[in-house]
Amino acid sequence: MQAPAETPSCYRHPKRETYVRCVRCDRYSCPDCLRDAAVGQQCVECVREGNRGLRQARSVFGGRVGATSWVSYTVIGLCVLAYLGELAAPGVVDRLDALGTGLRSPDGHYFVDGGHVPPGWTQVGIAHGEWYRLLTSAFLHQPPGGGFGVLHIALNMWWVWTLGRQTEQMLGWVRYAALYLLSALGGSVLVFLVAPTTPALGASGAVFGLAASYWVFSRRLGHDMRAANQQTLYVLVWLVISAGMTSWQGHLGGFLAGGVTAVAFAYAPKARRALVQAAAGVALFALLLALVVVKTSTLT
Template identity: 40%
Template sequence: MNLPAEDYRCYNHPDREAYISCQRCERLICPDCMRDASVGFQCPSCIAEGAKTVRQPTTLAGGAVSGREGRVSMILIGINVAAYVAQLATGDRAGDVYQQGALQAYVTADGDYWRLLTSAFLHGSMLHLLFNMYALYLFGPFVERALGTARFVVAYLTSALAGSIVVYLLADPATVTIGASGAVFGLFGLALIFLLKAKQDVRTLLVLLAINAFISVAGPNISWEGHLGGFVAGVALGAVFAYAPRDRRTLVQSLAIGALWIVMIAAFVLRTMQLTP
């Protein structure tokens, strides 16, 4: 490049002398604009343009890869613990937090619809809380890593709601139900599908599921309905997330999740009509 001396100026900083050309666009660049490239240097504009053509990594389900895996799972654990502390601080089962948040079909049908979700953040005892939070600690980050942040939050809340809906449909309407078990069993279902998709050994998980299924049915004061609803929702969501066509994955996943919510809402409306005069 043969230019008059006064024309050797950086294209981005005309007041600065420049004697190096960008390897991509061949414009002159000053030291502040030099960006290391595989060969020589490139200017900031070419670096930015090149970055647009690089495919960004995605999760198994097509979500954005988070730089802090497991963060949402830890936040959920914190919310559950905080809710339990608030429950104890306000009188436990006799206090407002428990009384206004626990799921009881007759009261819910009378207009307290929020109980379908708030009940998933309350617990009956410290042991109950510890069991659920330990399961969330073990399985949450794995599922979160496979889904990405947004999809994980949607899956967790959908599983929690599905567990409550099945309780609402099948349990004695006078029964009071609390706990994150529906959401946790949803994580079990999601993890099972993802492991099968990856052709991993699922025997340990199946044994864990069998033990939990037995406890759910045989144990006293355990909501097998909530466990069943959460697990079925988790399996359904896992299948959608893992096997949706890659070229229209987000659309298929959104439609499937929307359809699941419509089914749950319809079931809730029908059951509410049965419970209210």
């Protein structure tokens, strides 16, 4: 008498009976281990193996396309957390803003550097080794009761939410992060060069860089320039209006740095796009640091 045939089971779940096979590897697979394919169904391992050979989608400027604007959300989150830190410990602003050179008294108060250092006082600022201020200042904003108050961070984060996310989708995560940080750095460097005793802060420099880059990218892609021109006009008008109220140096520095970076990213030749973009970013970074070194030598 012939023995009954053994019932086939899933290759990943031996206790599950199944009569369905993967169209690619011909192994028996249960419904939990099958995925719909163009023809029939494939097991999860064949699907994973097939995806490895697919080229990941790239943006028009060479960056990896992502459905979520993680860098923009991270910037907003860091700025909000920093603002809460300012409210809890107001002294954070004096320690992390873009002060070029100043004095800290023995009791912890900050003053403009007048060239003479009283006994027990300390020279502080970018010119005295606190280079981190060049970037930390871009994540701080004016606390309530000072300048624009809460409106300062609200407006900047609104621009990052609207303009930043669009730019990030054009560039991809890495290139957008480089553009944002170079714009922020450019704003801080111009403040240091022109007004080293001004304790500037805010993401405005990076935001102005985003505005410049959006105009460059829109022109490069052949978009209708009416919206981009109108937005750029608003930015330039605000640059003039804000000259007497906030750090116009930071705004102009960010605008110039963002524009230069955007031109390099947008018009890099396709054959050597990544190399040219990286070289341009490194060159601008080196130039900004060289300007800081030269200015530091004159102040110290």
